Amino acid sequence: MPNHTFVLNGEPVVVEVEDDVRLLWVLRDLLGVTGPKYGCGIEVCRACTSHINGKAVNPCSVPVGDLEPTDEVTTIEGLPATVGRPLHPMQQAWLDIDVAQCGYCQPGQIMAAVALVRRAKAAGRTITDADLDAIRNICRCGTYHRIREAIEQGAAQM
């Protein structure tokens, strides 16, 4: 079995597994990082959304063999470190609005929201209703309205 090296939440990790095993299972089943959730395994529900080199990616659809040793994988557990505070502003906004119900989708929602705001900021603009409408993450509890409120608040603090 081949070894794979990448950077996980700021620390280099090495894991021995077949090349084609998707990153979601490497994180959850082999490394015990359980923030990213399984909701479909086919890049639809987005519950596993994490960041690779700062961009939102669904690890259910990334073979671990595609990662380079320098690739930086950030899960919800590592998000605060990206701002050097106990909580990322988006997480704080989520708390202030009390978004979560069951909470299962929320790590993915927050990671997707952070990437969305970063992308808008990089393009020199603010978040629009059209941006919010285009978010694909499922929340079966139906917290969508509070998610929209929280993203607007979080964006203002990022």
Add this chain to the structure above:
Amino acid sequence: MTASPRPPRVDESEGRPSGVDRRGFLGWVLAAPTLLVGASAFGALAGPEAAGAAILSPPEPADLYDLSDLITDATLPTSMLVKVGVETDGTVTYALPRAEVGQGLTTAVAMIIADGLDVPLDHVRVTLADARPELIWNQFTGSSSSVHTLYRPLRAASALARQRLIAAAAARWSVAADTLTTRNGVVHGPNGRSAGYGSLSAAAAASTLTAELVSIDPDLAQRVVGSPRSRIDALAAVTGRKVFTLDLAVPNALPTMVHRPPTINATVASVANLAAVRAMPGVTHVGVISTGVAVRARTFGQCVDAVRALSVTWAGGTVNGQSDATVLARLKKAEIPLLVPKVPLLAKTVEGSFTFYFRSNSPLETNCAVADVRPGSAEVWASLKNPIVTQQTIAKNLGLKQNQVRVHVSEGGGSFGRHLFSDAAYEAVEASRLFGKPVRLMWHRTDDFRHGRTHPMATSRVRATVLGGNVLTYEQRHTSVATDFTHGLGEILLATGAKLPGGNLTFAQTVFMLTQSLPYNFGVTSQLLSEVYRYDTFHTGSMRNIYSPDVATARELITDQIAAKVGKDPFTFRKAFVKEVRMRAVLAKLGQVGNWGRAMPPGTAQGIALHSEYKSRVGALVEIDCRPATVNRQVPDAQTGPRVTKVVVVVDVGLTINPRGLEAQMQGGAMDGIATALTSSLHLVNGHFAEGSWDHYFYTRQWNVPPEVQVVIMPDTTGSPGGAGELSAGVVMAAVACAYARATGVMPTQFPINHNQPLGFVPLPTVPPIPQSPTDGLAHAF
């Protein structure tokens, strides 16, 4: 044995103004080294409210004694076993005998306890209790009953704990107890003396079981209760630290999945390549279980590979060859005739016939469980609303004694009725026994749609007669594929009774009768249920709001038709015919906040609906945009269609525990109602459901979410909390349907309204049963 409704009695809470209960309760101090109390709560009866206008309809069973009464009465005898403890560090502990699946129950009960004991909310630690068979019916989560059943026992238990702590301080300081006060977890006495609860807990404890009368201090009520509080698990949720079933670190419980049949309930005849699949990378075990072929591997990814590689021949199946059309034909055939009583010749008739297709109650967390079965013992972890039945069933299946089976209830990633059943737990136990190893069993998303529990397909026929501005009669005949109620109400006897011939139907009739009440004075009324198929032909179950979304949608659409017949607008008509005072207030608020009757462009409209259930009253006013530019807007791999642009929900739950949590429940239920009215259903095609992905099953997504969502919580009316967990789902579905009818000029009769349009997706194959994960995720980074 089945449940049957007892002679109607009036809920003590109805009609009583908000206030504090000074009555005495009997409590128990349990033998323990630190303070541990339980309490029970029985109350007196009061008269019913008088009805208002028009031709009065006699109260229906659900008006007098509803499903939450049944569950509350079933839980009363054991409510003293529900224990509140005080630790030596002052932490208050409570092992909740219910499931937390996102509905905010742990937060609500922590708030009730915080008030009763006079401690800050963050001193209360609520965990989920393991299966406790001595609780009998008091460990069942369903029918929006939890807060209603727990409110009084918890208030009494926490007040008793406070009373014991005060008594301990009084003894320590040799002063009279009535000279002492409490504040935020500290007892205060004369001369500035004070003692934290933790330091008094051992002295307040009892060495033997002790009965004690307790009264609730009115000054302590509703300091925390009634104020908006955030969920006690919110921080864990947003940091990824909240632990769900599959996150539990159970040693050696390796990933396990099941290869499932191409049609519902087919069973394995033979497997051609067991040995070859067993030799695949990462795979440790492969074997046949009752629902398919189980595979255990180092990672779930390798389980997916193995499931897809298996070559299986199938036998049987309960609905092979069947489709929506064949089920509909059977429902139509079983409809109980409408029997209008003799009415004057000049009476006009209003009628409608509605079809509601199968819907999935799949939460985002698919069915899953961890199991470790060994000779002479079994241990299981799962999100379970019915852990005692689960424990009893596992013991029976394994030939073990009940106390050899440990059942742990984990936090659930949603439920919507799904976790009334323990399907994954039973499979995990079977696989663990077969393999002789612990397993971490997970359903694939595709399985969860195709083989998971569904809201049964149903029809509803309604006929009303109208004369001279009054409604003389209202009849509704609801005909449904059987809803599986074999989960009972928490204990194996009821669950077993429901499996006997006729038992499930009796139970279903009871549930129907105890949940369906008509909010209007429509003269002589009758609402009847009939069912087709055996309860286990399809995998059905109660889905958020059980019968109500369908029954209410048919009722509210016909109500609008009646209004048109008598020349009134939907709001004015309801105002004249609504049955009682709480609902009238909800309606008035709805009209005001929702700005009923405002001018709107053609192709858009408002809709309004009311519903009464679980001792709560709720109304919804929605606005919908059915103009072509909106209906035809394009989002990739998505269902767009009409967009609900505004939702206002007004709710009276009698007594609001947590306004922030209640608002969240109403918002969530509204998203359900929008989905079931417009977009979300399962299509039965040739013995299986076509949907296999969230891009096929069109639950509400961000592009369907109304830009405006407003929830108004009415002031407390009864002093007793009604149900809230399902309340807005049905009423919003009905309001959306009514708005759609007004915007388009055509009353919809098929739900969701898009169901019979061409499929908006390409179905996944049934062989192999689950799709492979993509490999190009990096290309989609954003």
